[in-house]
Amino acid sequence: MQIGGLQKLTLIDYPGKLACTVFCLGCNYRCPWCYSRELVLPAEIKKQPRILEKDFFSFLKERKDLLEGIVLCGGEPTIDKKLPSFVKKIKKLGYSVKLDTNGSKPKILKGLIEKKLIDYVAIDIKASKEKYEKVTGKKVSLRNIEQSIKILKESKIDFEFRTTINPLLKKEDILKIAQWIGPAQKYYLQNFRPEKTIDPKFEKKKPYPNKYLLEIQKAIAPFFDVCQVR
Numbered sequence: 001m002q003i004g005g006l007q008k009l010t011l012i013d014y015p016g017k018l019a020c021t022v023f024c025l026g027c028n029y030r031c032p033w034c035y036s037r038e039l040v041l042p043a044e045i046k047k048q049p050r051i052l053e054k055d056f057f058s059f060l061k062e063r064k065d066l067l068e069g070i071v072l073c074g075g076e077p078t079i080d081k082k083l084p085s086f087v088k089k090i091k092k093l094g095y096s097v098k099l100d101t102n103g104s105k106p107k108i109l110k111g112l113i114e115k116k117l118i119d120y121v122a123i124d125i126k127a128s129k130e131k132y133e134k135v136t137g138k139k140v141s142l143r144n145i146e147q148s149i150k151i152l153k154e155s156k157i158d159f160e161f162r163t164t165i166n167p168l169l170k171k172e173d174i175l176k177i178a179q180w181i182g183p184a185q186k187y188y189l190q191n192f193r194p195e196k197t198i199d200p201k202f203e204k205k206k207p208y209p210n211k212y213l214l215e216i217q218k219a220i221a222p223f224f225d226v227c228q229v230r
């Protein structure tokens, strides 16, 4: 597994658990507003120091009494073929695993759920259907996204939907997303950060004011049990 970074402690990325976050390298999307280009663009990935798997597992063994969970984020963790065997090793140590995914690989997601290798999923819904390719910068199989949504809804796994309100999205797009994915248990909105974006033009764009996000949250809240701005 290609590990590009490790945050040794997070109190906020895994709901209800003390966790560490593993940053996986590579992504199949090119969201122009993305602020993790060092984990996405091949030229940047080359420059990124790697964490050896054996060092990571030594760390997990040492922290066994302190940490409860591992967050796998990226990039996009599901594009790495070694993900299932990597997660299996984490589970053997007794940790809970949260997967952050863009939902583009439903078969991998299903396999991980069926084998009980993951405990929580945060799935990014990047845009309304019409805007998906504009917002992700790639040709996207909406069928795959819809399958991932269905798999999660039909499973017993704890999961959340979330969307980053980047400058390509407006209130009406989020309303369309809510109608698409709702009714559902949890949906979180997070604001865009204009930092080291894949398309440098986005570094000059201003995030929407929090007031606008709260206005959207109020409009879509009826579709969800929990709907919050993060």
Ligand code: SF4
Binding pocket: 027, 028, 029, 030, 031, 034, 035, 036, 040, 074, 075, 076, 102, 136
């Ligand atoms: S924001 Fe887009 S490009 Fe960036 S890591 Fe997520 S899916 Fe990949």
